[in-house]
Amino acid sequence: MSDKDTNQKPFEPRIVAFFCNWCTYTAADLAGTARMTYAPNVRVIRVMCSGRLDPQFILTALRQGADGVLIGGCHPGDCHYQEGNYKALRRFTLLKRLLREMGIEDERVQLEWIAASEGDKVQKVINRITEDVRRLGPLHLEPEALDRATEALLPDQTPAVAEGGAL
Amino acid sequence: MARKITIDPITRLEGHGKIDIFLNDQGNVDRAYFQVPESRGFERFAIGRPAEDMPQITSRICGVCPTAHHMAATRALDDLYKVDPPPAAKKVRELMYNIFFMEDHALHFFFLAGPDFVVGPQAPKAERNILGVLGKVGNEIGLKVIGMRKQWRELMNLVMGKAIHPVFGLPGGISRSITKEDLPRFIKTADESVEFGQFALKLFNDIVLKNPDYMHHITSDTYTHKTYYMGLVDKNNRINFYDGDLRVVGPDGKEYVKFGGRQYLDHMDEHVEPWSYIKFPYLKNIGWKGFEDGADSGIFAVAPLARLNAAESMGTPLAQENYEQYFKICGGKPVHFTLATSWARLIEMLYSAERMKELVADPDIINPDFRTIPTNTPSEGIGVVEAPRGTLIHHYRTDDNGIITKANLIVATQNNAARIAMSVDKAARGLISGGKVDDGILNMVEMAFRAYDPCHGCGTHALPGEMPLVVDIYDRDHNLVRQLRQD
Amino acid sequence: MSKPKVAFYWCASCGGCEEAVVDLAEDILKVVGAVDIVFWPVALDFKREDVEAMADNSLAVAFINGAIRSSEQHEMVELLRRKAGLVVAFGSCAHLGGIPGLANTFRRADLIDEAYHKSLSVTDGNGTEPLEKTEVPEGTLTLPKLWDTVKTLDQVIKVDYYLPGCPPPVNLINGAIGSILKNELPPPGSVLAPDMALCEECERRATKPDKMAQREFLRPHQIKADPEKCLLAQGLLCLGPVTRKGCGAACVKGNMPCTGCMGPTSHVVDFGTKALTAMASLVDSNDDREIAAILDQIADPVGTFYRYSLPASLLHRSYQPEHAKGEK
Numbered sequence: 001m002s003d004k005d006t007n008q009k010p011f012e013p014r015i016v017a018f019f020c021n022w023c024t025y026t027a028a029d030l031a032g033t034a035r036m037t038y039a040p041n042v043r044v045i046r047v048m049c050s051g052r053l054d055p056q057f058i059l060t061a062l063r064q065g066a067d068g069v070l071i072g073g074c075h076p077g078d079c080h081y082q083e084g085n086y087k088a089l090r091r092f093t094l095l096k097r098l099l100r101e102m103g104i105e106d107e108r109v110q111l112e113w114i115a116a117s118e119g120d121k122v123q124k125v126i127n128r129i130t131e132d133v134r135r136l137g138p139l140h141l142e143p144e145a146l147d148r149a150t151e152a153l154l155p156d157q158t159p160a161v162a163e164g165g166a167l
Numbered sequence: 168m169a170r171k172i173t174i175d176p177i178t179r180l181e182g183h184g185k186i187d188i189f190l191n192d193q194g195n196v197d198r199a200y201f202q203v204p205e206s207r208g209f210e211r212f213a214i215g216r217p218a219e220d221m222p223q224i225t226s227r228i229c230g231v232c233p234t235a236h237h238m239a240a241t242r243a244l245d246d247l248y249k250v251d252p253p254p255a256a257k258k259v260r261e262l263m264y265n266i267f268f269m270e271d272h273a274l275h276f277f278f279l280a281g282p283d284f285v286v287g288p289q290a291p292k293a294e295r296n297i298l299g300v301l302g303k304v305g306n307e308i309g310l311k312v313i314g315m316r317k318q319w320r321e322l323m324n325l326v327m328g329k330a331i332h333p334v335f336g337l338p339g340g341i342s343r344s345i346t347k348e349d350l351p352r353f354i355k356t357a358d359e360s361v362e363f364g365q366f367a368l369k370l371f372n373d374i375v376l377k378n379p380d381y382m383h384h385i386t387s388d389t390y391t392h393k394t395y396y397m398g399l400v401d402k403n404n405r406i407n408f409y410d411g412d413l414r415v416v417g418p419d420g421k422e423y424v425k426f427g428g429r430q431y432l433d434h435m436d437e438h439v440e441p442w443s444y445i446k447f448p449y450l451k452n453i454g455w456k457g458f459e460d461g462a463d464s465g466i467f468a469v470a471p472l473a474r475l476n477a478a479e480s481m482g483t484p485l486a487q488e489n490y491e492q493y494f495k496i497c498g499g500k501p502v503h504f505t506l507a508t509s510w511a512r513l514i515e516m517l518y519s520a521e522r523m524k525e526l527v528a529d530p531d532i533i534n535p536d537f538r539t540i541p542t543n544t545p546s547e548g549i550g551v552v553e554a555p556r557g558t559l560i561h562h563y564r565t566d567d568n569g570i571i572t573k574a575n576l577i578v579a580t581q582n583n584a585a586r587i588a589m590s591v592d593k594a595a596r597g598l599i600s601g602g603k604v605d606d607g608i609l610n611m612v613e614m615a616f617r618a619y620d621p622c623h624g625c626g627t628h629a630l631p632g633e634m635p636l637v638v639d640i641y642d643r644d645h646n647l648v649r650q651l652r653q654d
Numbered sequence: 655m656s657k658p659k660v661a662f663y664w665c666a667s668c669g670g671c672e673e674a675v676v677d678l679a680e681d682i683l684k685v686v687g688a689v690d691i692v693f694w695p696v697a698l699d700f701k702r703e704d705v706e707a708m709a710d711n712s713l714a715v716a717f718i719n720g721a722i723r724s725s726e727q728h729e730m731v732e733l734l735r736r737k738a739g740l741v742v743a744f745g746s747c748a749h750l751g752g753i754p755g756l757a758n759t760f761r762r763a764d765l766i767d768e769a770y771h772k773s774l775s776v777t778d779g780n781g782t783e784p785l786e787k788t789e790v791p792e793g794t795l796t797l798p799k800l801w802d803t804v805k806t807l808d809q810v811i812k813v814d815y816y817l818p819g820c821p822p823p824v825n826l827i828n829g830a831i832g833s834i835l836k837n838e839l840p841p842p843g844s845v846l847a848p849d850m851a852l853c854e855e856c857e858r859r860a861t862k863p864d865k866m867a868q869r870e871f872l873r874p875h876q877i878k879a880d881p882e883k884c885l886l887a888q889g890l891l892c893l894g895p896v897t898r899k900g901c902g903a904a905c906v907k908g909n910m911p912c913t914g915c916m917g918p919t920s921h922v923v924d925f926g927t928k929a930l931t932a933m934a935s936l937v938d939s940n941d942d943r944e945i946a947a948i949l950d951q952i953a954d955p956v957g958t959f960y961r962y963s964l965p966a967s968l969l970h971r972s973y974q975p976e977h978a979k980g981e982k
Contacts, residue, residue: 055927059968076940086940093945094934095927098955101215101759103973142803142970171793189792197792204726204798207666208765210773212756216957219875223913224957227753230670230821244875274676298686310680317679328908330677331670331821335908338875342909437775442788442795446769446776455778538878562774569873570953575774 013133015042016061017070017126020050022080024072024114024122031119038123039130042070049073050111051084055095058109063141068108068133070125075113085113107132108139170194170602172595174609186612188595194602199595201588201616203445213574218247218545218565221574222336225561228578231274233332234267234323235554235579238409239561241336246429247548247563248338248541255534256340261409262353262526263326263335264552265519268408269360270319270330271555272471272516276367276509277312283614284375284509288384289607304370315363318356325349340538347533357524361485364517368489371513376496385506386497389597390615393418393460393503394586395450395467398477399553400425405482406474406518408553414477415450418462420501423450428551431560435577438585447585448577458589466589469557469582470619471511476501481514483521489514505590508618512555545569554579556619583619590615658714658835661693661705662744663734665727666754666804667720671745674821681828688835689714705733713738715834717817721747721754721965722805726798735811742830742846746820746915748807749845750925751965753820755804758964758971759956762802804965816845820915820962823901847900849919852912856894856903858884867938871951874910885911886936891958896922896929915962924968926959933959 019025025046031038047053050073058069071092073085092111099109110129114121172188185204189197209228216224222240226233238260245252252260278297282290286299294302301309320330326345327333335341345353375381384390395418399411414425415434426434437446438455449455449465456464467473475494481487493514494500497507526532550561557579564573580587594615598608664672678685685691692713693700716738718731735741746752757765770776770783788795807813817830830846833839840846853859862884872889879885885892885906892911894903898919905912918925933952939945952958960967 055931056922056924056968059924059927063968083940087935089940089942090934090937090945090949091931093942094930094949094952094955097949098926098930098959101956101972102969103759103975104969137975139973140975141973187793187795198790200790200795202795202797204724207723207754208757208760208769211760211765211768214768215759215954216756217873217953219873220954220957224753224756224961227668227670227820230668230673233668233670248875274673278676309683313679313682316676320677320679324904326908328910329904331673333908334905334910342874342879343881343907432774435775436777437773438778439770439776439780439782439784440788441782441785442790442797444784444797446773448775451777540878541875568953569875573774577775 013067015068016066017042017044019072023074023116026116028122031122036123038126041130049084050088067139071111072114196596199592201591202443210574218569226332237333239550239552239559243548243550243561244338247545249543250339250541252340253536255531256537265522268519338541344537353527360520364520390505396473396476398474404479406478445584466585468586472508475511486518505618587616657690659692660689661716665720666723667747670821671719715740717742717744719744723801724798740814742815743807743813744817746962749816750963755965818916852894852897852899855899866936868936925963929959
């Protein structure tokens with residue numbers, strides 16, 4: 001993250017996008033084949049469903065240097081797995097309150113429903129969040145003293161609820 | 168050449184502390200400062216939290232007296248929601264509170280202050296501890312102490328969820344109570360507690376009162392301060408730890424004022440010094456006059472010494488007998504000898520045992536009606552109890568949803584802070600002369616505050632945690648010539 | 655052969671961890687028989703100079719409780735780290751930051767302001783607050799500087815093992831001491847407690863529905879909880895599903911919900927968001943406004959889900975852009 005501090009060039013936000021395989025990722029693909037241009041600040045990570053998105057992933061992205069996070073899923077009622085995007089919505093609703101209390105501005109973490117056919121919406125949303133985050137400036141989190149947390153994060157991410165505690 | 172001595176950390180107390188002693192050219196004490204180097208910020212981070220979480224959050228101010236914070240917070244919640252708990256809830260709370268008092272007082276006497284008396288204040292530091300106490304009084308007595316304490320802790324775990332950081336307090340009552348099946352254990356423990364209370368007093372009598380050397384220390388001017396005294400009393404001015412009004416007596420022993428907890432801001436204020444994180448409460452209507460004794464200074468004391476002075480009687484027969492003997496031997500009321508606190512503490516322990524016995528005999532104690540669901544809109548609540556270390560006040564303001572908007576905590580050890588600072592200064596002056604300082608003398612300086620059983624975990628709730636004690640000794644040119652620490 | 659040497663030390667904590675050791679009761683005599691306790695400020699008179707005089711690595715183990723929030727604490731734990739073969743983070747505060755870690759949604763200046771300037775009972779109006787350095791007639795007095803951010807023990811020194819809980823349950827303390835003495839320790843970095851969720855050992859487990867559908871979240875003062883039935887099923891925010899077991903579900907036995915002091919199992923990095931996920935997933939609605947209304951009944955997400963683990967969270971503390979580049 002040192003480039004954030006030392007770079008004299010204008011701030012270019014880094015945004016991690018978690019896109020659902022069935023809708024938003026396909027839409028992004030469509031935007032690509034249709035040669036729509038959008039801000040190059042977004043790195044897309046494909047997940048099978050927005051319901052797979054563990055809120056820990058969002059914080060991990062921020063911890064590892066993202067200035068913003070975009071989540072894209074199927075429109076309500078359209079989930080490939082019936083209910084996944086509702087799960088995402090429930091978590092996101094509570095997570096937003098928590099993030100707000102933790103001082104993370106609303107615009108840094110956004111959820112959008114984008115159907116497979118909505119390539120233009122991908123373009124619009126990416127451009128918008130890039131400008132939102134650019135306006136907010138870089139995210140400087142409290143530095144990690146010993147790299148315990150980030151190291152532990154990467155390998156072996158296990159399902160949402162610990163064993164014995166299945167809900 | 169003048170010097171400065173630092174004792175850091177102070178040991179055998181809960182939390183961190185530091186004493187700086189400045190010596191003059193003759194090697195005598197110019198002044199000793201008692202500092203608390205930490206603070207944890209509870210008043211600030213209580214804001215935004217649901218009020219009903221306060222009994223559990225504020226118990227983390229102190230893991231030694233978590234029940235005191237838990238109870239003060241719970242009583243503040245009763246007041247916040249203007250809800251009157253059923254009689255069973257009040258009685259079970261008071262019962263558990265007295266069990267906690269015995270456990271805590273026993274811990275202090277046997278583990279923390281006891282070594283100074285039982286093993287001796289000038290004994291080698293490797294022996295001035297509970298293990299040394301066991302060595303001196305024998306393993307049988309040691310096991311008796313441990314066994315008694317274990318019984319109390321088990322009863323606390325049973326009813327309060329956890330003995331360390333209880334969970335049972337709610338506005339309008341408690342989450343869990345005592346069943347008919349539990350009761351025989353309580354009755355048995357109550358009987359044994361009364362015996363134990365008498366046993367501890369006899370031990371104190373044999374080891375301390377019969378030793379002219381100790382009595383000389385206890386009654387010496389070095390360990391004496393004439394201040395106001397504060398404690399909770401019932402409507403007959405008998406001692407009570409759980410409920411009542413705050414009564415303040417003057418250095419002459421006469422009642423100065425008596426007020427309900429809700430009026431505390433009319434009578435109490437806190438003074439801030441830049442060299443300590445602890446705040447110094449004083450009687451508002453007399454004012455802060457510096458670290459001075461006497462009726463013109465607003466400094467007051469709390470905890471066992473103060474409580475016995477502030478009450479007119481104990482309210483239970485055996486404790487009352489000892490109370491009378493205590494004032495007789497100490498030369499009448501009020502008692503100003505700081506080191507007599509340890510004796511007063513044991514008399515309170517016996518009171519709690521007798522009170523436990525009374526409460527377990529009350530049919531209400533197993534009444535299943537122990538909760539009233541609050542229905543009023545919350546706005547402001549104040550809860551006052553006597554913690555083992557003195558008067559404890561929790562004061563909350565909330566929004567309509569019961570979310571804390573303001574919290575004010577005046578904690579037991581804080582109430583004693585000014586007197587502790589004076590005691591340390593005076594003890595240092597009395598004990599150090601001609602530049603002669605050794606570990607034993609410094610331990611006797613520490614005894615001046617250890618008697619208060621100061622809990623700086625509590626005192627520093629306002630910002631982080633524990634407190635080792637350092638004594639730094641400085642010369643007149645402010646060069647550090649000696650440092651003694653107990654981390 | 656001489657007995658292994660052991661030290662206990664405390665940082666920003668409440669003393670409850672010390673009490674938990676005393677609660678070993680007669681077992682403490684066994685411990686004392688098996689090891690030499692060479693440093694324990696709450697109970698023994700040895701001072702820092704005694705520790706400084708020890709050879710490096712001469713302590714078998716240092717049990718350190720409390721969060722770290724001052725340079726003085728940082729120095730002491732670094733000293734103990736040098737002297738000790740093993741360091742055990744003892745209790746929630748050392749492990750995850752604990753309740754003092756809730757201060758991490760504020761700045762130090764806010765804490766000072768509230769305690770010394772805005773307090774209802776500080777009215778003498780001289781505006782004083784504690785200072786690092788004060789000149790008094792006799793000389794200079796100093797106070798340690800408090801950090802802006804509360805840290806966990808392993809954010810400042812290397813930690814070998816963790817004993818979770820606020821305070822750690824007595825049986826786990828006994829177990830940990832036993833496995834150290836017998837040299838039967840799990841891999842370094844382990845939490846010395848079972849790696850399963852609390853529900854697993856909860857007496858009310860049988861009453862937990864297979865699928866929960868929550869229309870309402872209740873606060874503990876709002877209901878008389880049924881003492882037999884799963885608290886989560888009664889609408890209380892019981893964190894049992896995401897909290898590590900090992901305490902015997904003590905709070906639930908007290909008929910109050912688990913607040914998560916044992917921290918997460920090894921599968922979780924950020925306890926708070928995991929707990930949040932578990933609770934949000936229970937909501938029985940697909941309508942965004944209704945979802946929000948149900949979740950709004952959770953009055954204090956940070957205080958509820960990060961009650962003991964804010965400093966150990968991925969964010970460590972609240973974010974304030976204007977302070978982001980500032981002091982620690």
